[in-house]
Amino acid sequence: MQPATPRAAAVSHVFHRNSRAPYPIAVRGEGVYLYDAAGKRYLDGCSGAAVSCLGHDDPDVIAAIKQQLDRLPYAHTSFFSTEPMEALAEALIARAPAGIDRVYFVSGGSEAIEAALKLARQYFVELGQAQRRYVIGRRQSYHGNTLGALAVGGNMWRRQQFEPLLIDAVHVAPCYEYRERHGDETLEGYGRRLAAELEAEIQRLGPQSVIAFVAETVVGATLGAVPPVPEYFRLVREVCDRYGVLLILDEVMCGMGRTGSLYACEQEGIVPDMVCIAKGLGAGYQPIGATLVQGRIHAAVQAGSGFFQHGHTYIGHAVACAAALAVQRVFAERRLVERVRALGSGLEARLRARLGAHPHVGDIRGRGFFWGVEFVADRASKATFDPAAAINARIKAEALRHGLMCYPMGGTVDGVHGDHVLIAPPFIATEAQLDELADKLGRAVEAVFAG
Numbered sequence: 351m352q353p354a355t356p357r358a359a360a361v362s363h364v365f366h367r368n369s370r371a372p373y374p375i376a377v378r379g380e381g382v383y384l385y386d387a388a389g390k391r392y393l394d395g396c397s398g399a400a401v402s403c404l405g406h407d408d409p410d411v412i413a414a415i416k417q418q419l420d421r422l423p424y425a426h427t428s429f430f431s432t433e434p435m436e437a438l439a440e441a442l443i444a445r446a447p448a449g450i451d452r453v454y455f456v457s458g459g460s461e462a463i464e465a466a467l468k469l470a471r472q473y474f475v476e477l478g479q480a481q482r483r484y485v486i487g488r489r490q491s492y493h494g495n496t497l498g499a500l501a502v503g504g505n506m507w508r509r510q511q512f513e514p515l516l517i518d519a520v521h522v523a524p525c526y527e528y529r530e531r532h533g534d535e536t537l538e539g540y541g542r543r544l545a546a547e548l549e550a551e552i553q554r555l556g557p558q559s560v561i562a563f564v565a566e567t568v569v570g571a572t573l574g575a576v577p578p579v580p581e582y583f584r585l586v587r588e589v590c591d592r593y594g595v596l597l598i599l600d601e602v603m604c605g606m607g608r609t610g611s612l613y614a615c616e617q618e619g620i621v622p623d624m625v626c627i628a629k630g631l632g633a634g635y636q637p638i639g640a641t642l643v644q645g646r647i648h649a650a651v652q653a654g655s656g657f658f659q660h661g662h663t664y665i666g667h668a669v670a671c672a673a674a675l676a677v678q679r680v681f682a683e684r685r686l687v688e689r690v691r692a693l694g695s696g697l698e699a700r701l702r703a704r705l706g707a708h709p710h711v712g713d714i715r716g717r718g719f720f721w722g723v724e725f726v727a728d729r730a731s732k733a734t735f736d737p738a739a740a741i742n743a744r745i746k747a748e749a750l751r752h753g754l755m756c757y758p759m760g761g762t763v764d765g766v767h768g769d770h771v772l773i774a775p776p777f778i779a780t781e782a783q784l785d786e787l788a789d790k791l792g793r794a795v796e797a798v799f800a801g
Contacts, residue, residue, distance in 0.1 A: 463626050520551060529732060601615070701791075721774070724762060735769060
């Protein structure tokens with residue numbers, strides 16, 4: 351049978367994300383570049399959604415997928431474990447934060463968060479603390495689009511129309527130093543204020559009624575690569591420990607080397623109770639995510655009911671695990687996480703040199719190969735643009751015209767106002783390609799504001 355010829359979007363039967371937008375057909379990937387059916391080349395400056403950390407044609411990962419397909423495509427996890435699943439879990443645990451001892455594999459980031467939320471609740475049920483019911487998240491966070499993940503997340507634009515379906519999660523302030531640190535406040539003082547707010551919320555809800563606090567180690571899509579201030583997570587960890595509340599870190603976007611360490615929390619010097627990963631775990635070669643868990647949580651389930659009351663058909667998929675294992679091996683053999691750490695400052699310098707003085711660039715922040723550029727109508731007041739101006743969408747479109755992919759988002763400040771773009775290139779990007787990225791983004795920004 352001949353492969354189907356790609357058709358124009360006008361006759362597409364695909365339910366696309368945006369039903370009004372035409373989509374070019376991607377036909378080929380080569381390193382950090384994607385090519386459409388018309389032959390146009392795009393520098394993938396955001397790795398899709400911080401996913402394609404190895405670019406689009408890694409031969410070692412592709413070979414591992416083919417080999418696993420030849421051996422065993424799929425075995426349901428209610429009957430079997432598989433060699434690639436066991437090996438991948440071992441590889442992840444070998445470099446995980448202290449005490450993390452088990453890995454629950456899923457097919458993506460939203461599933462990883464859902465699994466963590468349900469496991470956290472079951473953990474306390476197993477311990478005889480069934481009265482615990484509340485999960486605390488942060489405003490202007492994003493943890494996924496399934497209902498539990500959407501509820502604990504604080505992305506108001508994504509949540510709003512689904513509010514009647516969401517569980518009763520509560521939210522405290524994000525760690526958003528650019529806009530929310532007081533003028534007379536030190537970085538450490540700001541972190542202490544946020545930790546005190548979390549503690550006050552736990553006390554308000556009743557310490558024996560709170561299950562977990564969920565936070566992105568470095569905030570991704572909703573705020574735009576916002577790192578925590580020093581000591582923030584250490585103080586949060588202390589608050590959680592004081593009340594027996596689990597700390598669940600969402601590293602779906604910022605983990606797996608993206609910020610310069612395999613787990614982003616390594617740079618905070620703290621250990622979570624659970625950490626959720628995806629995106630860079632499989633580097634886009636197969637759908638996969640994982641929830642990594644402290645040994646005592648697994649032990650409580652094992653000693654109690656013995657059965658985690660959760661599951662999906664494709665968890666621990668053999669081919670997905672084989673792909674992710676190959677990604678981990680490539681990371682190690684080519685020292686790519688160390689490369690991100692070494693080149694990250696250069697990427698920052700390029701962005702600041704090209705955009706730092708622009709009158710409508712308010713903030714450039716991030717770590718490693720994970721950077722956000724926030725746009726403002728006025729730098730002094732940090733005033734935002736009218737949302738109707740759709741600044742972030744226009745920058746995305748102009749960047750695509752120049753052959754660059756960047757990840758745009760609106761509602762940065764409060765779910766309605768504010769614009770930013772994320773920059774998250776593949777880990778294999780060369781210095782010349784980082785130059786190209788900064789230049790094309792600069793030209794796109796200039797073109798939007800020139801109009």
